[in-house]
Every structure is written in C-alpha cells, then in structure tokens.
Amino acid sequence: MVTGASSGIGAASARALAAGGWHVVLGARRVNRLEALAAELGAEAATASPLDVTDPSSVEDFSRLVPACRLVVHCAGGALGLDPIAEAEESRWRVMFDTNVLGVLRVTRALLAALLRSGDGQVVLVGSVAAFEPYAGGAGYNAAKAAASSLADVLRIEHVGKPLRVSEIDPGMVDTEFSLVRFAGDAERAAATYRGMTPLSAGDVAEVVAFVASRPAHVDLDRIVMRPRDQARVWLVHRDP
Numbered sequence: 001m002v003t004g005a006s007s008g009i010g011a012a013s014a015r016a017l018a019a020g021g022w023h024v025v026l027g028a029r030r031v032n033r034l035e036a037l038a039a040e041l042g043a044e045a046a047t048a049s050p051l052d053v054t055d056p057s058s059v060e061d062f063s064r065l066v067p068a069c070r071l072v073v074h075c076a077g078g079a080l081g082l083d084p085i086a087e088a089e090e091s092r093w094r095v096m097f098d099t100n101v102l103g104v105l106r107v108t109r110a111l112l113a114a115l116l117r118s119g120d121g122q123v124v125l126v127g128s129v130a131a132f133e134p135y136a137g138g139a140g141y142n143a144a145k146a147a148a149s150s151l152a153d154v155l156r157i158e159h160v161g162k163p164l165r166v167s168e169i170d171p172g173m174v175d176t177e178f179s180l181v182r183f184a185g186d187a188e189r190a191a192a193t194y195r196g197m198t199p200l201s202a203g204d205v206a207e208v209v210a211f212v213a214s215r216p217a218h219v220d221l222d223r224i225v226m227r228p229r230d231q232a233r234v235w236l237v238h239r240d241p
C-alpha cells in the first residue's frame with residue numbers, strides 16, 4: 001500500500017515497487033491520477049483506490065481493500081506555508097498534523113494486523129530532514145515531521161520480537177509538487193526553491209524505498225537521511241549564480 005501515490009515520491013515509489021514485482025495499492029485523494037498510474041503499471045501490478053488520510057472512514061475503506069498486506073509506504077504529507085510562529089495560522093498546523101502525523105497513525109493502525117499476519121510486515125515512513133533540522137518559518141512542518149518520526153520509533157520499540165520492520169527515509173530537497181502545495185499554487189515561488197541547484201528527484205527517493213523494501217526479513221534499515229549534494233543542511237544550499 002502506498003499513500004500519496006498520486007504525485008511525487010509516492011507515485012515514483014509505486015513505479016519502483018511495481019518494477020520490483022510488487023502488487024501496489026495506490027492511495028490518494030486525486031483518483032483520476034491514481035487511475036492513470038494504475039493503467040500505466042497494468043492490472044497485475046497496481047490497483048487504485050481513493051484515500052484521504054485525514055478521514056478515518058476513508059482509511060478504513062482503503063485498508064479493507066486487500067486481505068493481505070506486506071508493506072505500507074507512507075508518502076501522503078506535505079507542508080503549508082512558511083509562517084513564522086508569531087503569525088502561525090492554526091488551521092494550517094491542523095492540516096499538517098492531521099496529514100503527516102495522524103494520517104500515518106490511522107493508516108498504520110488500520111493495516112497493522114495484516115502486516116503482522118504476513119509474517120514479514122514492513123512500514124516505510126517518508127519523513128524529512130525537517131524532522132531534526134528546524135528552520136525559520138518551518139515550525140508547523142518541523143513539529144509534524146518530528147512527531148511522525150517519534151511515532152515510527154515507538155512502533156519499532158513496541159513490536160520488537162514480532163515480524164514488523166519500521167524504516168524512516170528522510171530526504172532533503174526533492175523536486176515534486178511539494179513546494180507548489182506549500183506555496184498554495186504559486187508556481188513562480190515554488191520554482192525559486194530549486195533555482196540554481198540540483199535537487200533530488202522523486203525517482204532518487206523511490207530507489208531507496210525499493211531498496212529498503214527488498215532487504216531480507218532480518219534487516220531493518222532504521223533511518224536513512226538523503227540529500228542533494230548541493231544541500232548540506234536545510235538552510236545551507238549551494239546555488240549557481
């Protein structure tokens with residue numbers, strides 16, 4: 001099961017997993033995009049299903065789609081705005097927490113029994129360097145990704161001795177629709193994020209997702225941090241003039 005499969009890292013992860021022989025269930029709100037991706041991958045490799053991770057009944061419907069589940073890849077998420085704390089809008093924080101934190105909780109909880117039943121369940125969280133490198137304007141997103149990271153860690157602790165692996169992949173800048181969403185559709189501002197530097201591509205992250213998912217059952221890759229060469233810290237980016 002891949003959440004956030006309609007775009008960016010989720011769509012690329014679905015492609016990489018399908019290429020590796022998985023049958024992938026694609027979840028997100030924009031169903032037309034999921035259906036196009038499922039058609040591209042073929043009926044043997046993919047099924048599209050509507051999923052809103054902020055809606056418990058949608059998560060329940062999504063989790064009931066399959067009798068068996070070996071892997072869940074959490075990609076649904078994102079940031080809203082770059083507001084300093086003094087001007088923080090609670091509504092944006094709520095969406096960020098509902099999607100990046102509670103969404104991960106809801107989907108994980110709904111699939112947990114099936115993952116354990118599989119005998120080798122795996123949860124892969126696409127987190128962010130924002131979880132441990134806070135930056136001005138990032139507080140809501142930083143806090144949400146830090147919370148999701150704690151959730152992943154506790155999930156691993158609570159299931160030691162059981163057939164469940166939990167991995168967190170924390171990317172730096174990746175060229176997806178992330179910045180377009182963060183800046184409410186302002187394409188110029190989103191493009192400026194990556195100007196003069198080479199970000200990671202969604203495919204770069206997807207390769208790591210597929211690698212993590214193809215390790216033998218006794219190998220748990222806890223946490224992987226990956227960045228573009230041009231980005232040493234969230235706030236330290238080399239840009240060509």
Ligand code: NAP
Nearest residue numbers: 004006007008009029030052053076077078174176177178
């Ligand atoms: P993206 O292209 O904007 O993709 C975000 C995905 O999340 C979309 O498929 C979107 O689908 C889905 N989504 C958002 N809200 C949802 C909801 N309520 N229910 C279900 N799906 C929802 O951005 P991306 O870069 O691939 O982001 C994937 C993950 O990587 C996010 O968690 C993001 O925080 C993280 N990340 C991104 C970067 C970066 O620089 N791009 C860096 C580090 C971490 P719908 O809108 O169709 O529902």
